[in-house]
Every structure is written in structure tokens, then in C-alpha cells.
Amino acid sequence: MSPGAGKSEADAKLDARRAAQEREVAAAAAAAAAGARPHVESWFLAHDGLVTVFAMLLLLAGWASYRKVTEQKTATFDRQGLTFTYPAGWFPDDATPEAFPVSVSFAAIEPTTHVDVRISKKPAFDGPIESVLDLNRSRQYGELYKKFTTDKKTVAGKEWLRSDFSYAFKKSDDDTPRVAWGVEYATVNNENLYVVTIHGPEGQVKSLERDVLGTVSLK
Amino acid sequence: MSRVKTVVATEMLLVVGLLAFVGVAFGAQKVLGLSDPVHVGVPLALLLSAVPAFLWLGYFYLQDRHEPEPKHYVAGVYLAGGFVAAPVASFIMNQLLPAQESALAVNLTWERALHAILVVGLAQEFSKFVIVRYSIYLSDEFDEPMDGIIYMTAAGIGFATAENIHYFNGLGGVFLGIGALNAVITTMAHACFAGVQGYALGRAKFSGHGPLHRNLTLVGGLLIASTLNGMFDLLEERVTSAGMTAQPWRGLMFASGFAVVVFMITSLMMRRHLAVSPHAVRS
Numbered sequence: 001m002s003p004g005a006g007k008s009e010a011d012a013k014l015d016a017r018r019a020a021q022e023r024e025v026a027a028a029a030a031a032a033a034a035g036a037r038p039h040v041e042s043w044f045l046a047h048d049g050l051v052t053v054f055a056m057l058l059l060l061a062g063w064a065s066y067r068k069v070t071e072q073k074t075a076t077f078d079r080q081g082l083t084f085t086y087p088a089g090w091f092p093d094d095a096t097p098e099a100f101p102v103s104v105s106f107a108a109i110e111p112t113t114h115v116d117v118r119i120s121k122k123p124a125f126d127g128p129i130e131s132v133l134d135l136n137r138s139r140q141y142g143e144l145y146k147k148f149t150t151d152k153k154t155v156a157g158k159e160w161l162r163s164d165f166s167y168a169f170k171k172s173d174d175d176t177p178r179v180a181w182g183v184e185y186a187t188v189n190n191e192n193l194y195v196v197t198i199h200g201p202e203g204q205v206k207s208l209e210r211d212v213l214g215t216v217s218l219k
Numbered sequence: 220m221s222r223v224k225t226v227v228a229t230e231m232l233l234v235v236g237l238l239a240f241v242g243v244a245f246g247a248q249k250v251l252g253l254s255d256p257v258h259v260g261v262p263l264a265l266l267l268s269a270v271p272a273f274l275w276l277g278y279f280y281l282q283d284r285h286e287p288e289p290k291h292y293v294a295g296v297y298l299a300g301g302f303v304a305a306p307v308a309s310f311i312m313n314q315l316l317p318a319q320e321s322a323l324a325v326n327l328t329w330e331r332a333l334h335a336i337l338v339v340g341l342a343q344e345f346s347k348f349v350i351v352r353y354s355i356y357l358s359d360e361f362d363e364p365m366d367g368i369i370y371m372t373a374a375g376i377g378f379a380t381a382e383n384i385h386y387f388n389g390l391g392g393v394f395l396g397i398g399a400l401n402a403v404i405t406t407m408a409h410a411c412f413a414g415v416q417g418y419a420l421g422r423a424k425f426s427g428h429g430p431l432h433r434n435l436t437l438v439g440g441l442l443i444a445s446t447l448n449g450m451f452d453l454l455e456e457r458v459t460s461a462g463m464t465a466q467p468w469r470g471l472m473f474a475s476g477f478a479v480v481v482f483m484i485t486s487l488m489m490r491r492h493l494a495v496s497p498h499a500v501r502s
Contacts, residue, residue, distance in 0.1 A: 048437055050437075059311065066315070
């Protein structure tokens with residue numbers, strides 16, 4: 001037996017012992033890790049924590065998507081000094097009205113509910129403005145137009161004439177007539193007549209009056 | 220009495236009781252000449268909400284024919300549905316949907332539909348799930364898959380009772396006949412949405428799969444129940460207000476049709492659970 005061969009045998013034994021020790025340490029570490037990991041997982045899963053986490057995430061997602069629907073934009077008619085807020089999901093049919101008198105309608109894709117803005121010269125009529133407005137509405141909405149009340153309302157320091165009314169309309173020529181409700185705010189300012197009207201189903205018109213017409217402001 | 224006869228008898232009893240309840244309400248409306256919405260007051264609101272609740276509770280309770288659950292446990296879960304799940308869901312919804320903003324969402328968009336499912340449906344169904352999962356689910360009495368449906372429907376009926384009391388005490392008042400019919404439909408709908416979750420709860424506990432599989436089963440049940448709940452709300456609201464005039468009858472009829480379909484699905488689920496019940500052989 002050569003000395004070199006004897007040394008390598010001793011080294012081999014030493015290596016084998018080291019390898020065994022390492023295997024023991026690795027096995028112990030693996031066992032400790034295996035013991036610890038399922039403990040954490042099982043507590044969470046045993047109490048069905050995944051359901052709660054999932055529910056919370058979806059609630060947040062629902063909330064975030066709804067924020068977009070309830071977001072508001074401000075409509076500004078710079079030249080005429082009129083502003084009001086409206087739902088961000090609605091769009092004006094004329095984003096930059098250049099012509100005067102101004103006539104813009106704000107609505108969503110499905111326009112059963114919409115806000116109309118008309119700004120024109122004050123009528124050359126000495127009588128009460130209420131009569132002119134009523135006549136305009138009866139011409140515009142047809143013979144089934146019916147006014148309920150007219151009263152004065154102050155919004156942002158400006159007095160407006162508030163009228164609520166109903167009328168019949170048809171979505172298309174083949175459609176049967178339906179009843180729509182409207183709330184109109186009108187006022188005269190700097191020789192101009194401002195008329196902002198909400199149209200839609202009765203319940204929605206009432207709630208939108210607060211959110212849209214309640215924010216009208218004139219410079 | 221044979222199994223089939225028991226089922227037919229309970230279902231007949233339920234239908235007769237519910238028809239009589241709605242008939243009495245419409246009769247009272249006609250006899251008393253109530254052509255406008257009326258404010259019923261708290262005692263009558265409690266009565267009008269409790270009658271359909273007890274009839275539906277009795278129906279679902281009697282469906283568990285192999286080993287009926289202790290009545291006081293079912294009653295406890297029913298009360299928890301009304302006193303805990305309903306206020307918790309209401310709190311969550313109020314946080315995620317401030318009332319003053321709701322008027323702006325008047326048009327049907329996909330965000331609006333998502334909100335109906337992911338906020339309204341999920342908040343309501345999750346609160347029902349929590350009160351059953353962290354109470355009776357841990358008890359030894361929850362010993363067969365069918366118990367999931369029994370206890371979850373009890374929670375759903377308790378939830379609907381609280382909702383109906385709010386409805387009858389609404390500021391604008393209610394038409395007595397339509398109100399009674401609405402209470403019957405709402406109670407059935409909430410019981411069935413919860414029943415879908417109950418089916419998943421029963422499967423999850425007794426399937427023998429690992430915890431991850433159980434969690435995923437429960438998530439699936441919650442998601443389906445929330446979707447059904449959200450669709451029911453959206454359908455009722457949209458159909459009622461479609462066009463320019465509110466038509467409660469139309470909304471109610473569409474919602475009823477939807478609820479009946481979910482009821483039939485829940486009934487099928489009950490049959491499946493009853494068929495594999497460990498108590499089936501003994502009984």
C-alpha cells in the first residue's frame with residue numbers, strides 16, 4: 001500500500017463523515033422548516049383566511065370601479081359664466097359650444113336621463129319671465145306637458161326660478177309614448193336667460209336635482 | 220309518512236301559507252281602500268316581515284329530514300342573520316357607497332353592475348357566511364353536508380327579515396299588497412343565495428380534501444352567491460325603473476322569476492346533499 005493511497009483513504013473517511021454531518025444538518029433544517037411552514041399555512045387556511053382576503057380584495061375592487069361612476073366633472077361655460085357639476089360618465093353633445101344661443105345636452109350612452117343647458121338673450125317681454133318659460137316648455141314638450149309647481153330657489157347666492165313638470169315622449173317612432181319628468185332652473189343674468197333642466201324618471205330627477213342643479217353657479 | 224309525502228306536504232303548506240299571507244295583505248288594502256302608500260308602523264312592519272320569514276324558515280328546516288338540527292341552534296343563526304349580518308353588511312355598504320353619491324350612478328354601466336355584485340352582493344353574502352362559518356360551523360352539530368344549507372338559509376332569512384323591516388318602515392310608505400309580495404320574494408331570494416353558499420360550506424367541510432381546496436370551494440360559493448345577489452338587486456332596480464316611470468310590479472315579477480330559478484337550483488343542491496347524508500341509512 002503506498003502512502004498516497006493510505007492518505008486518500010483517510011481523506012475519504014473524513015469526507016464521508018463530513019457529508020453525513022451535512023446531511024444530518026440539512027435534514028434537521030428541512031424538518032424544522034417543514035414543521036414551521038405548515039404551521040403558518042395551516043393556521044391561515046384552517047380558519048379559511050383565504051375567503052376573507054379574497055372578499056376584502058373584491059370589495060376594494062368593487063369600490064374602486066364604482067368611484068369612477070360616481071366621480072363628478074365640472075361643466076364650465078366661460079363666456080357666459082355658468083358652472084355646475086355632473087356625473088363623470090356623462091358627455092356633452094357639444095364640448096366647446098361656440099355659437100350663441102348656447103344649447104348643450106349632457107348624457108350617458110343610454111340617455112334616458114340627461115341635463116340640458118340653454119343660454120340665450122333675455123326675452124324682449126315685459127311680463128313675468130315665468131310665463132315665457134312656461135310657454136316655451138309647452139311648445140317644446142307637446143300637448144301632454146303638465147307643470148306641477150314653480151317657486152324661487154337660491155343657489156350659490158343667485159335666485160333661480162324652479163319648475164317641475166312632466167310630459168310624454170317617444171324614444172322612436174315605433175315606440176309607445178312614455179312619461180318623463182323634468183326639473184328646470186332658470187334665471188336672468190347680464191341680459192342673458194340661463195335655463196338648466198334635468199330630464200328623466202321621477203325618482204332619479206329628484207335625486208339628481210340635488211347633485212347637479214344644487215351646484216349651479218353664475219359669475 | 221313516506222319521504223315523498225313529507226316533501227309534498229311541507230311544500231304545499233308553504234305555498235298555501237305564503238299565498239294566504241299575500242292574499243290577506245291585498246284584501247286588507249282593498250277593504251280599507253288604501254290606494255296610496257301607507258306607513259305601517261313598527262309592530263305591523265315586524266309582523267309583515269316575520270310571517271314570510273317563519274314560513275320559509277319552516278320550509279328549509281323541514282327539508283333536513285335525516286337528522287333535523289336543534290331548533291334553538293337554527294333560531295340562533297336566524298337571529299344572528301338579522302341582528303349581526305344585516306347591520307354589518309349595511310355598515311360595509313355605507314362605507315363603500317356613500318348615500319349622496321348613489322344618485323349619480325343612474326345609468327347602467329359595467330362599473331354599476333360590478334358594484335352591484337362586488338359591493339352589495341359580496342358585502343351581504345360575506346356577512347352571512349361569517350356568522351355561520353365562525354359559529355355553528357365549529358360545533359359538533361354541524362355534522363353533515365346538508366347542515367350547511369340549513370344554517371346558511373336560516374342566516375339568509377334572518378338577514379331578509381331585517382331588510383324587510385327597513386323596507387316596510389321606509390320614509391315614503393308602502394303599498395300593502397306589493398309590500399307583502401316583495402317580502403315573500405326577498406326572503407326566498409336571500410335564503411336561496413345563502414343556500415348556495417351553504418352547499419359549498421357543506422362540501423368544503425366534509426369533502427376530505429386539504430385546506431387549500433376547502434378555501435377555494437368556499438371562495439367559489441361566495442362568488443356565485445354574490446353574483447346571484449347582485450344580479451337580483453340590479454334586475455329588480457333596473458326593470459322597475461326602466462323607461463321613465465317606476466313600475467314596481469314589473470320589477471317584482473322579473474325578480475320573482477329570477478328568485479324562483481335560484482330556488483330550484485337550491486332545491487337540487489339540497490337533494491344532492493340529502494342523498495349523500497351519513498344519516499340517510501339510519502333514518
